[in-house]
Amino acid sequence: MSAAAENLDRTLAALADPYRRRVVDLLRERPRRAGELAEVVQIAFPLMSRHLKTLRESGLVEEDRDEFDSRVRIYRLRPGPMADLKVWLEETEALWSRQLLALKAHLQKPRK
Amino acid sequence: MSAAAENLDRTLAALADPYRRRVVDLLRERPRRAGELAEVVQIAFPLMSRHLKTLRESGLVEEDRDEFDSRVRIYRLRPGPMADLKVWLEETEALWSRQLLALKAHLQKPRK
DNA sequence: CTAATAGTTTCCATTTCTGTTAAATATTAA
DNA sequence: TTAATATTTAACAGAAATGGAAACTATTAG
Numbered sequence: 001m002s003a004a005a006e007n008l009d010r011t012l013a014a015l016a017d018p019y020r021r022r023v024v025d026l027l028r029e030r031p032r033r034a035g036e037l038a039e040v041v042q043i044a045f046p047l048m049s050r051h052l053k054t055l056r057e058s059g060l061v062e063e064d065r066d067e068f069d070s071r072v073r074i075y076r077l078r079p080g081p082m083a084d085l086k087v088w089l090e091e092t093e094a095l096w097s098r099q100l101l102a103l104k105a106h107l108q109k110p111r112k
Numbered sequence: 113m114s115a116a117a118e119n120l121d122r123t124l125a126a127l128a129d130p131y132r133r134r135v136v137d138l139l140r141e142r143p144r145r146a147g148e149l150a151e152v153v154q155i156a157f158p159l160m161s162r163h164l165k166t167l168r169e170s171g172l173v174e175e176d177r178d179e180f181d182s183r184v185r186i187y188r189l190r191p192g193p194m195a196d197l198k199v200w201l202e203e204t205e206a207l208w209s210r211q212l213l214a215l216k217a218h219l220q221k222p223r224k
Numbered sequence: 225c226t227a228a229t230a231g232t233t234t235c236c237a238t239t240t241c242t243g244t245t246a247a248a249t250a251t252t253a254a
Numbered sequence: 255t256t257a258a259t260a261t262t263t264a265a266c267a268g269a270a271a272t273g274g275a276a277a278c279t280a281t282t283a284g
Binding site: 001005008009012013015016018021024028029030077079082083085086089090091092093095096099 | 113117120121124125127128130133136140141142189191194195197198201202203204205207208211
């Protein structure tokens with residue numbers, strides 16, 4: 001399988017968990033601290049920490065430290081993986097409408 | 113959680129498996145028989161059957177019988193779920209570029 | 225130096241997901 | 255009718271993901 005396809009699969013796997021998708025929903029508004037994410041999503045810190053790790057490994061988010069207090073970690077969305085996913089969806093749409101055209105052509109000359 | 117969000121989660125969960133995503137890749141070209149999918153993807157019939165069930169339950173594909181031999185089941189893609197996913201990605205993009213604008217504005221007047 | 229804070233990592237039990245093999249169902253062919 | 259075909263369902267074992275609790279690390283505050 002191509003590397004691009006594998007990346008897509010990892011992106012989809014990371015997004016497939018409701019908590020993680022919720023995190024992405026929050027991060028697309030603005031970057032947030034790990035603890036803030038845990039509070040808003042209402043799950044225990046260690047659990048959030050592990051979900052964030054999964055998201056990091058998929059490339060969907062990145063972490064950096066607060067510039068004044070380096071205990072706090074700030075998570076932000078990375079645009080690449082979701083952009084790739086969108087490309088795949090657009091390809092699907094294109095192939096889909098080609099199917100419709102073919103079907104239409106087929107129905108218009110039903111000389112069986 | 114909203115019904116729309118739950119549907120998105122089910123769509124993502126269905127797409128998160130490499131075999132199932134491969135099936136979607138094949139179906140976007142044209143509808144295919146269950147057996148054909150199993151052969152092309154190179155997995156056993158029963159396994160393919162269950163993956164197809166998962167895809168069906170997520171709304172990504174639908175099944176109908178061949179008009180001349182109703183033993184064979186033909187699977188085709190349904191456009192709705194992926195269209196919804198695309199909408200979500202576009203929302204993400206929009207919020208993302210809003211973040212960039214805010215950041216830029218912030219940097220241009222650094223009167224701290 | 226000591227305590228408090230922010231998060232992460234480890235360990236474990238439980239649930240869920242995979243894939244295999246065998247049996248079942250439905251439909252067509254002989 | 256009987257046999258063959260296309261596919262699904264059931265039963266089961268192993269793998270992987272999930273979540274909780276406790277321990278650990280790093281950094282800042284007192």
